[in-house]
Amino acid sequence: xxxxxxxxxxxVETGGRAIVDGVDVRLVAGRITALVGxxxxxxxxxxxxxxxxxxxxxxxxxxxxxxxxxxxxxxQHPGAVLNPARRAGALLHDIARVQTRAMxxxxxxxxxxxxxxxxxxxxxxxDGETLLRRYPHQLSGGQxxxxxxxxxxxxxxxxxxxxxxTTGQDALTKRRVVDQLAEVARQGIAVLLLSHxxxxxxxxxxxxxxxxxxxxxxxxPADRLWHAPRHxxxxxxxxxxxxxxxxxxxxxxxxxxxVRDLTARHGGTVVLRADVLSLGAGGCLAVVGRxxxxxxxxxxxxxxxxxxxxxxxxxDGVPLPRSLRARSRGQLASVQYVFQxxxxxxxxxxxxxxxxxxxxxxxxxxxxxxxxxxxxxxxxGLGLTGxxxxxxxxxxxxxxxxxxxxxxxxxxxxxxxxxxxxxxxxDTVTRRSLLDVxxxxxxxxxxxxxxxxxxxxxxxxxATHVVVLDGGELVEQGPTREVLSRPRHPFTVSLTxxxxxxxxxxxx
Amino acid sequence: xxxxxxxxxxxxxxxxxxxxxxxLLVFALTEALPGDAAVVLAGDQPDPDRIAAIRxxxxxxxxxxxxLLDWAAGLLHGDFGTSLVSDRPVxxxxxxxxxxxxxxxxxTVALLVPTGVGLGVLAAxxxxxxxxxxxxxxxxxxxxxxxxAFGVLLITVFALRLGWLPPTAxxxxxxxxxxxxxxxLPVVVLLSRPVCxxxxxxxxxxxxxxxxxxxxxxxxxxxxxxRLRYAHALPNAVAPAAQQLARTIDWLLGxxxxxxxxxVIPGLGTVLINAVAERDVPVVQGLAVVFGLSTxxxxxxxxxxxHRLTPRAGVAA
Numbered sequence: 001x002x003x004x005x006x007x008x009x010x011x012v013e014t015g016g017r018a019i020v021d022g023v024d025v026r027l028v029a030g031r032i033t034a035l036v037g038x039x040x041x042x043x044x045x046x047x048x049x050x051x052x053x054x055x056x057x058x059x060x061x062x063x064x065x066x067x068x069x070x071x072x073x074x075x076q077h078p079g080a081v082l083n084p085a086r087r088a089g090a091l092l093h094d095i096a097r098v099q100t101r102a103m104x105x106x107x108x109x110x111x112x113x114x115x116x117x118x119x120x121x122x123x124x125x126x127d128g129e130t131l132l133r134r135y136p137h138q139l140s141g142g143q144x145x146x147x148x149x150x151x152x153x154x155x156x157x158x159x160x161x162x163x164x165x166t167t168g169q170d171a172l173t174k175r176r177v178v179d180q181l182a183e184v185a186r187q188g189i190a191v192l193l194l195s196h197x198x199x200x201x202x203x204x205x206x207x208x209x210x211x212x213x214x215x216x217x218x219x220x221p222a223d224r225l226w227h228a229p230r231h232x233x234x235x236x237x238x239x240x241x242x243x244x245x246x247x248x249x250x251x252x253x254x255x256x257x258x259v260r261d262l263t264a265r266h267g268g269t270v271v272l273r274a275d276v277l278s279l280g281a282g283g284c285l286a287v288v289g290r291x292x293x294x295x296x297x298x299x300x301x302x303x304x305x306x307x308x309x310x311x312x313x314x315x316d317g318v319p320l321p322r323s324l325r326a327r328s329r330g331q332l333a334s335v336q337y338v339f340q341x342x343x344x345x346x347x348x349x350x351x352x353x354x355x356x357x358x359x360x361x362x363x364x365x366x367x368x369x370x371x372x373x374x375x376x377x378x379x380x381g382l383g384l385t386g387x388x389x390x391x392x393x394x395x396x397x398x399x400x401x402x403x404x405x406x407x408x409x410x411x412x413x414x415x416x417x418x419x420x421x422x423x424x425x426x427d428t429v430t431r432r433s434l435l436d437v438x439x440x441x442x443x444x445x446x447x448x449x450x451x452x453x454x455x456x457x458x459x460x461x462x463a464t465h466v467v468v469l470d471g472g473e474l475v476e477q478g479p480t481r482e483v484l485s486r487p488r489h490p491f492t493v494s495l496t497x498x499x500x501x502x503x504x505x506x507x508x
Numbered sequence: 509x510x511x512x513x514x515x516x517x518x519x520x521x522x523x524x525x526x527x528x529x530x531x532l533l534v535f536a537l538t539e540a541l542p543g544d545a546a547v548v549l550a551g552d553q554p555d556p557d558r559i560a561a562i563r564x565x566x567x568x569x570x571x572x573x574x575x576l577l578d579w580a581a582g583l584l585h586g587d588f589g590t591s592l593v594s595d596r597p598v599x600x601x602x603x604x605x606x607x608x609x610x611x612x613x614x615x616t617v618a619l620l621v622p623t624g625v626g627l628g629v630l631a632a633x634x635x636x637x638x639x640x641x642x643x644x645x646x647x648x649x650x651x652x653x654x655x656x657a658f659g660v661l662l663i664t665v666f667a668l669r670l671g672w673l674p675p676t677a678x679x680x681x682x683x684x685x686x687x688x689x690x691x692x693l694p695v696v697v698l699l700s701r702p703v704c705x706x707x708x709x710x711x712x713x714x715x716x717x718x719x720x721x722x723x724x725x726x727x728x729x730x731x732x733x734x735r736l737r738y739a740h741a742l743p744n745a746v747a748p749a750a751q752q753l754a755r756t757i758d759w760l761l762g763x764x765x766x767x768x769x770x771x772v773i774p775g776l777g778t779v780l781i782n783a784v785a786e787r788d789v790p791v792v793q794g795l796a797v798v799f800g801l802s803t804x805x806x807x808x809x810x811x812x813x814x815h816r817l818t819p820r821a822g823v824a825a
Contacts, residue, residue: 051728073728081725085743085817091726094735135819148725155729 002029004158004190005050005071010062012045012214014055020045020214023062027159027190032181034193034201034222036237037211038427039398043194044076046211047161050192066159072152072189076164078144082136088147089132092116095154115154122187123150124180141291142173149180153187160184163194167425170290170455171498178203196427198238202226210234237428256281256449257302257335257416261311264297272297272309272472279416279465284442284450286463286480288495294472295453299418302451303337315415333363336409340421342401346393352401353379353389356408363412371411378407381444382437399430403437410441410448417441420453435462457484457499468492512815516808523804527797532576534796535789539572544787549593568592579790583797589790591783598794601779606798608684609768609775613760615691616698620756624703625746628710629737632745635715643707651704659697659770666693676772684773694771698764702756709752713745720744747817754810761802 005027012020020042027033027050035043048054049064050071075081083090096112103111120128123146136144145165152160162181166174178200185191185204195201201208202222209219210231218231229235259277263270272294279285287295300306302313304324312319315334321327339345346355357375360366366374379389382403388395389404396404402422409417419438423431439462442450452463460466466483468476468491476489487493546562547554563569579589588598631643650658667675677690684691717723718741726740765777776795783791 053724070730071728073725075721080721083722083726083740083744084819085747086740090740091729091731094726094731094739095729098730098732137819151725151729 003027004029005066005192006063007046007049008063008065010046010049010064011060012042012049012054013059014057018214019055019058020049023209023211023214023216025192025209027192028207029158029190030185030188031206032185032191032193032204033207033209034195034205035209035211036195036198036201038196038237038429041211042214043196043211044163045214047163047192047194050159050161068158070155070157070159072149072155072157072160074145074148074152074160074162074165076167078141078148079136081148082144084136086135087132088134088136088139089116091151092119092132092147092154095151099154116150119150119154122153122183123147124176124183125150142169142176145177146180149184153184153189157189159190159192161192161194164196165193166195166197166200171457171495172290174200175498198428210237255279256283256316257451258314258317259298259302259311260314262298262301262309262313263311264294264301264306264309266297266308270472272301272469274298274311274474277467277474277477279449279451281415281449282442282446283465284452284463286452286454286460286466287469288454288457288460288466289469290455290495293469295455295469296420297472298469299337299420299451299453302416303335303418304332305337329363329365333412334415336412336414336417338402338405338409338417338419338422340424342398342405342422343393345405346401348393350392351390352393352396352404356389356404356411359408359411375407375411378411379404382407382441383433397430399426399434402426402434406437406441410445414448416449416451418451418453421455423454423456423459435459438462457496460484468495512812516812519808519811520804523801523808527800527804530800531580531793531796534792535572535576538784538787538789538792541787544568544789548786575789579793588794588797591788591791593786593788598790601783601791602776602794602798605774605776605779607775608773609761609777611684612691612694612698612764612767612773612775613757615695616702616760617753617757619695620699620702620706621753623699624706625710625742625749627703627707628745628749629714629742631707631711632714632718633737635718640711644711647704647707651701651708653700655697655701655764655766656770658700659693659767662693662696663770676770677774678772690771694767694773697767697770698760702752702759705752706749706756709749710745713748714741717741717744743817747814750810750813750817754806758803758806761806762799 003026007023007025010020010023011018023042023046025033025035025046035046037043045055049060050066051073052064054060073081082088093112093116096115097108099115100108100111116132117128120126125131125143125146128147128150131139131143131147139147149160165177165181169177174197181191181193181204193201193204205222207219208222208225209216210225210233211217212233218225218229218234225234226238229238255278257279259274262272262274262277264272287298289295297306301309304320304322304327307322309322314320315331320331320335324332346352353372353375356379357368357371360371360374361368376389379385384396384400384403384407388400393401393404406419406422423434426434435458438450438452441448450463452459454460461480461484463480466477466480467474468483468489470489470491476483476487476492483492484496487496544563546559546568549562550559560569567575582589588602590597591601627643627647631640634640663675666673673692674687674690675693677684677687677694680687680690714737718737720741723736723741726736731740762776765781767773768775768777769781776798779791780795782788783795
């Protein structure tokens with residue numbers, strides 16, 4: 001047991017408030033230590049302390065020790081640490097150049113290249129050489145993540161801090177990330193995993209520290225923690241999600257939304273084909289699939305945000321115009337969309353309640369005063385009350401903003417509400433409460449059809465029907481219980497299996 | 509890449525259209541000015557009959573659109589027409605004036621880029637500290653001084669008081685390279701304001717870039733300060749500066765009239781002033797074509813550089 005990094009009695013204070021208080025972490029070579037907790041619990045601050053990075057103006061006390069100061073970092077958004085103006089390989093080449101400086105001039109170039117390729121293969125980027133010539137924005141999120149990991153491996157870091165490496169990823173990608181981090185640990189590197197994704201933590205971690213409000217409330221070996229959590233907060237965090245919110249209301253008479261012979265393109269390439277799809281009034285349809293399978297394109301076609309398609313989208317039997325601009329007010333109000341990134345969906349300079357009320361003014365012609373009252377009502381109905389909603393969006397957390405976005409969409413009194421990955425990127429507790437909100441919405445608005453775009457099978461379980469997309473093709477559809485318990489298409493099988501596997505691995 | 513290529517072609521076509529519009533506008537404006545070349549030539553004896561005769565001899569009595577069409581037809585096979593005043597081909601005016609202007613512009617740019625970028629990076633490295641405050645306040649101060657005032661000041665001190673440098677280029681003709689001393693003051697005056705604006709832009713961009721997560725990441729992995737600043741931060745900082753540089757070069761190639769007049773340098777600016785004074789429409793039009801084309805090409809170049817430096821942004825227009 002070689003301790004390669006240690007944090008003792010760390011306290012980080014900003015603006016007179018301690019965001020991390022009295023945290024002790026010991027990282028051992030070849031072992032994975034996980035910090036879990038809701039967003040804002042101090043995980044990232046603790047992780048960044050290992051890198052010697054603190055929030056601006058923070059007061060820091062305590063001790064942070066690393067063996068040779070070399071700590072690798074894989075941030076939540078790996079794109080942020082890749083230089084947008086340089087090709088992807090720029091930093092790797094520069095690191096290798098520093099390392100080969102002592103060699104004879106003639107050998108340097110070949111040796112540097114050798115090192116870069118070795119690091120890439122360790123990070124499971126075997127075809128890395130072509131990749132290095134691209135710009136960061138031309139790489140997928142997964143490739144960016146592996147590239148950043150390769151940088152840490154090339155530097156020879158003894159410790160790697162991985163911040164939310166699986167947030168917003170589908171089950172198959174998650175499994176790849178899990179394998180990859182396990183492989184990093186096998187190479188004798190200590191991994192500090194910051195995550196609120198409990199499946200992944202369970203599958204990977206040797207040691208778990210549960211954080212809340214800047215304190216470690218419980219720590220111990222993963223097995224012990226999972227099977228006998230001592231602290232009530234740990235128990236709440238680990239509680240299995242409630243079985244999906246009761247039987248859904250019976251579907252109304254005719255389908256409210258239908259899709260016929262839809263073929264959507266991006267430029268010249270067909271990205272989605274959907275022959276028949278229908279959503280009954282009050283029904284709930286989950287669209288599942290990996291990232292890039294065409295889920296979002298389907299949703300955007302329905303909402304009029306993607307014009308480049310053939311075939312029809314029918315609302316109450318009447319074809320909707322393809323373009324948002326060509327849709328009437330009533331049509332706009334009937335199909336509402338809630339985006340994945342709630343923060344980007346709000347103007348940061350206007351009070352949230354005004355932005356929510358605007359829907360009623362614009363789409364239903366309600367007078368501003370009444371719209372504001374309705375907006376406050378709708379927000380309160382989703383659990384948002386008090387002063388913060390009268391201020392800017394930066395006063396609300398990600399989960400609260402997503403509720404506000406839901407309230408804004410519902411205020412249009414839509415017949416169809418499209419939710420695009422609205423729970424990804426949220427921690428377990430917040431995600432669960434948002435799912436409760438959705439279930440409650442279904443009860444209070446029984447006539448509203450709901451479309452959930454998701455790669456999370458837990459979310460899909462909320463729906464009455466499931467459609468599975470793979471590579472732009474509609475590979476399976478049917479009642480939720482049937483599809484998830486007896487998947488027929490090989491892709492659906494693999495999707496449910498990987499989810500099960502992630503959980504199963506964790507139990508071993 | 510094909511996207512970029514078709515974009516370049518579209519931009520060039522658009523640029524040709526813009527140049528044609530500039531030429532039309534210039535023609536219309538010179539037509540609208542009171543008097544014409546005949547009046548100027550008649551000089552001290554403004555006898556209406558004499559003016560009419562001159563007008564007829566110069567074919568100025570023909571309708572404006574015919575003269576414009578003739579001139580445009582000539583332009584298509586490279587003929588800029590002949591000067592109304594001297595009967596010399598316009599192209600010789602352009603060629604004569606272009607030499608000194610190009611020389612001044614070239615020297616200025618060659619000194620401008622390293623100085624401006626260097627000062628900007630220096631100030632950004634010491635953000636908020638003495639060096640930054642010194643650079644920032646000096647550049648702001650110098651930027652506020654107009655060229656003619658700065659030029660007069662330099663001539664007074666270095667040419668008239670100290671006698672180190674010639675005050676003007678009078679007597680050297682277009683052979684300025686043979687008399688480098690005469691170039692020092694004009695180049696310094698030309699440099700003064702562009703260096704300031706460039707340095708301030710680079711400083712702002714560098715401060716952002718040095719503060720970015722990708723630079724912090726590269727620093728964490730042990731890259732040297734020089735490499736960090738020039739290879740990783742600077743490429744992100746110079747995109748706005750590239751646009752400013754294109755505008756500066758364009759301004760220089762237009763023949764900076766104030767500076768040429770002050771130092772009596774026979775560049776394009778001087779040619780332009782004389783041609784306007786003499787109502788020498790073909791020369792003015794020829795200059796409009798040259799200025800228009802150089803503006804189009806330079807801005808295209810700057811956009812290509814910006815595209816290379818901010819590959820995410822894609823291409824527009």
